[in-house]
Amino acid sequence: MRVKICGITSVDDALAAANAGADAIGLVFYEHSPRYVSEQIAKQVALAVGPFVTVTGLFVNESHDKLIKILSQVPLQLLQFHGDERPEYCEQFSRPYIKAIRMREGVNVSQTINRFSSATGILLDAYRPGIPGGTGEVFDWQRVPQQASKPIILAGGLTPDNVDTAIAQTTCYGVDVSGGVELSPGIKDHQKIKDFIALAKR
Numbered sequence: 001m002r003v004k005i006c007g008i009t010s011v012d013d014a015l016a017a018a019n020a021g022a023d024a025i026g027l028v029f030y031e032h033s034p035r036y037v038s039e040q041i042a043k044q045v046a047l048a049v050g051p052f053v054t055v056t057g058l059f060v061n062e063s064h065d066k067l068i069k070i071l072s073q074v075p076l077q078l079l080q081f082h083g084d085e086r087p088e089y090c091e092q093f094s095r096p097y098i099k100a101i102r103m104r105e106g107v108n109v110s111q112t113i114n115r116f117s118s119a120t121g122i123l124l125d126a127y128r129p130g131i132p133g134g135t136g137e138v139f140d141w142q143r144v145p146q147q148a149s150k151p152i153i154l155a156g157g158l159t160p161d162n163v164d165t166a167i168a169q170t171t172c173y174g175v176d177v178s179g180g181v182e183l184s185p186g187i188k189d190h191q192k193i194k195d196f197i198a199l200a201k202r
Contacts, residue, residue: 001167002174003200004056004153005181005193007035013188014045017053020194021201023174024054026080029062029070034185035178042074056080056098067093080123087116096120098153102127103139113150122148123176126156136179138162144170160195167200175200 005017006026017025027042028035037045046055057076059067061083070076071093079097081090090097099116101109104127113122124144126137138157145152151173154166159180167175179185181192 001200002153003197004054004174004176005178005188005197006056006058006155006176007033007178007182007186008045008188009035009037009041009186011044011048013190013193014049016188016190017193017197018049020190020197022053022193022197024056024078025049026056026058026176026178027074027076028058030058030060030082032060039070039073042070046075054078058082059085061085064089064092071095078120082125087118090116091118098123100125100155103143103156109143109145110148113145113148116150119150121151121153121173123153123155141166141169144172146171158196160192160199163196164199164202 002023004024004026005022007028008014008025014025027037030036054077056078058080079093079095081097082100097119098121099119100123101112102125126139136157153174153176154170154172155176158166158175158177163175177196181189181196183189
């Protein structure tokens, strides 16, 4: 089971995640998020965690030029798109990417996965109008496809209390947590990180 700790805003929290066994960390470049990080902080974090932790940049409908600028300053290994990006947009940055699907009523998950055939994985997150992620809410895990053509990453309302149940019900490739391991938005609880990763990988 692969685990990503998202919404990292400091070197201290990044190292806590890496030392606890996180496979990836997430840096949020969406300025309206309480977990937003500047390029300067993001670069410090990316260089601190070591080569075997996948440093992921999260973007929401970012302009092409701004994203290119960030890539020139921060050594991101993976891109995560949480907005209304089209496949052609996601493909143009010479990085592997994952595409988030917000699980609103009526969304056709299989159809969306097929649209993003160039993605290395698909992240399923809870839907709340006007909020592109980090809602802290759980969606119905029965909606997670069992035989998807892409690796499925489960997000949305995961905590140390429910992650093992979520994994058992969905047989997903990986899990992604942010608010569920925090003291407050953007500030991680290092014990919760340890507990979450240990339970996910058990």
